[in-house]
Amino acid sequence: MDPFSEFLKRETGKVKARKIGSTTFIIEEQQRDRRYHLPTDFLDLLLLRGEPSEHVFVEKGVIREMRYRLDELENEVKRLRWKSRILEVLLVASLVMLILSFLH
């Protein structure tokens, strides 16, 4: 095994993971706070609920990344809304069928 693969394998060995169904969960340890703060705290602020410093500067690339993420989320919302509509229709239809079956 080449040293790089050995290193990756060793790092994998250090990760505690649990598999539930088809999803793998990583069991996290308690993490200490970051000591070094930079304007890129923006992502931490957004994703890790970190505390912002006095002023937060946002770099162009981060905005691009955020737009990409927002687009992805909006697409996901559209998909889910569509699924939920179908489920609603199915539910109403099955309720109607149930009522009709009782009446008969």
Added chain:
Amino acid sequence: MKGLQLYAKKLEDEIKSRFVGNDEVVKVIVLNMFHERATTLIRAPRGRGKSTLMLLFLKGIFGEDYVVLSGASEIKRGEVIARLHIPSLEREGVEHVIWSAFVKAKGKGIDEANRLNPYTASNIYHLLQFGEVWAYGQRYNLGDFVLFANENPADPTTFIHPPPFYDRFDICVNLSSLTLSDKFRLHKLIEDYGSLIDSMPQVMDFDLLSDIRKEVKEVEVDVDLIATINVLVRDFQACIRGRDVSRVKPPALCEGCHFVHGVCSSIREGPSERATLVLHSLLRAKAWIDGKATEDDVYKLAAYVFPHRLELVRQDRGQEELIKLLRRQRELNEERRARKQWAILDNLYRSFNRELYKLAGEIAVEDLVFAEELMKLEGGWLEKSFLRPEETLRARLMPDAASS
């Protein structure tokens, strides 16, 4: 502590007992002695003890059997490399080359290397690069040696040597001035010893040093530490905009770059691969002498391996800026571990998984070194049609490069 380690410890102790106020520097130089063709550069303003430290080491290892060149600009080629034997040439017409004492000595020193003229410096550069010298069409192979050089870069008679010349020195140590209590200690030492250099005993000889080097070469460094070294050096080298080949350097090069807040934007010229090799050698020596080497040692030793190999954007801040960057890299490494990113990469190496790839992509936009590895994998996935070109990280981070 075993036999040979005792000699190493004795060398360190004897020098520390004569050289005041720079204990960590002495320890690092001792570690640097334990690999072949060890070269050390000592930098300090005038009167800080550069030459004294160099001579203490040379005396401790070679006794009186060493040669020190003074880097005066008018130094002759015959003194540095070789000269022709005039009687043989005159009488027999034979070019008999007499190699200089500097070339033949195992213990070499260059005092005030900054004053070497470019011609002499290029001869020494060749010596350091190939372990050989050429004169009058003949070659002399130097074999193993120990070389010390010292310089005061602020000296007005300085020649500016090219970065590759300095890159050939394994480590560069800066000497600090003495604190008040250290000054009292130095005064007492001079009273006790008379001459610090004359009083320095020969602790070992070159054969013994060669035996130590053989033992140290056999020491295996833990793969985690090797990874720390490699990641650190790569962090200091990597630039998504090709800093090494670009005529524009940071910070101008970083304008509009996604990684503008990364360590890459603080470095104008990154270190060479020699930094990796030297750090590896130093860690081996540390493990050999102390029985263990830790991640902490990697960052401590890096402060001696990088200064003469890097050009920082804030070079004016001196060593403090490098220390700050190293501290930041250490924290970044901790974050990498917390993100389990190497484990994610390992899984992606084994097989493509879209969800995992998405997660890796999110990590990669924060970590250039990780992004480089992920982009390497993307090539194979594109060929297998696991990904569309527009979905790749390359397309997101380097839209121009991806479209071309």
